[in-house]
Amino acid sequence: MITVIAALAGLILGVRAEQRADREEKRAAELSQKAFAEQVDFYRTPSAVVVMNGNPRPAKMRLLLSGRHLWWDLRSLEPCKQIKIPTDSLRASLRIQLPSVQITDEELPSLWLEFQDPEGRSWVRTGGGALAPSTWKPAPLGVHMVDLRETWNKAPENSPICGAP
Numbered sequence: 001m002i003t004v005i006a007a008l009a010g011l012i013l014g015v016r017a018e019q020r021a022d023r024e025e026k027r028a029a030e031l032s033q034k035a036f037a038e039q040v041d042f043y044r045t046p047s048a049v050v051v052m053n054g055n056p057r058p059a060k061m062r063l064l065l066s067g068r069h070l071w072w073d074l075r076s077l078e079p080c081k082q083i084k085i086p087t088d089s090l091r092a093s094l095r096i097q098l099p100s101v102q103i104t105d106e107e108l109p110s111l112w113l114e115f116q117d118p119e120g121r122s123w124v125r126t127g128g129g130a131l132a133p134s135t136w137k138p139a140p141l142g143v144h145m146v147d148l149r150e151t152w153n154k155a156p157e158n159s160p161i162c163g164a165p
Contacts (some may be wrong), residue, residue: 037131039161044108044127048088051113052082055159061088061115063105064124070094073116080162118159 040061053059061074063085072090077083087108094101097136099129113125114134122136 015121017023033117033119033121034131037115037121037123037125038121038125040110040113040115040125041129041161042125043114043129044087044111047087049085049087049108049111050082051085052076052159052161053077053079054159055079057118059115059117061113064112064114065110066112067104068101068103068107068108070101070103078156081156082161083156 017104035058036055036057039061040052041054042051042063043150044050050062051061051063053061054078058076058078061077064074065071072093074083091103097161109127111127114122114136115125116136120136122134123131124134125131
């Protein structure tokens with residue numbers, strides 16, 4: 001009888017240990033997936049939007065005004081680089097491509113940064129800094145895309161995320 005009880009206790013403990021190991025493995029995988037995304041950031045100043053890639057690999061990015069179905073293709077930001085985008089340039093690019101569409105200062109805080117990691121997973125970082133998985137979709141008809149080939153997009157600076165001053 002004691003042998004049966006000991007065997008059952010061993011079985012229960014073994015199952016619990018396996019469940020715990022599975023949870024820890026799943027958590028480690030989630031952290032690993034999110035590690036790339038944690039090194040991508042952006043913030044707004046009164047006159048510019050700064051986008052940073054603190055990873056050792058490039059990241060495909062775009063800025064979104066999701067409520068308006070507008071986006072700016074930032075292409076692929078190099079490793080450990082940042083770009084500073086004057087808000088006047090955002091507006092000017094939009095005016096050139098879509099003269100009838102204007103964005104206001106009140107809309108700029110709702111900008112999001114959407115990007116893809118090297119594994120093809122998509123992420124979005126909101127203006128408040130929150131990070132969440134997203135679904136990268138090509139712009140369907142009726143969604144306005146501005147492809148920025150501005151000087152600031154061609155000459156990124158070193159990113160402070162990677163230790164640059």
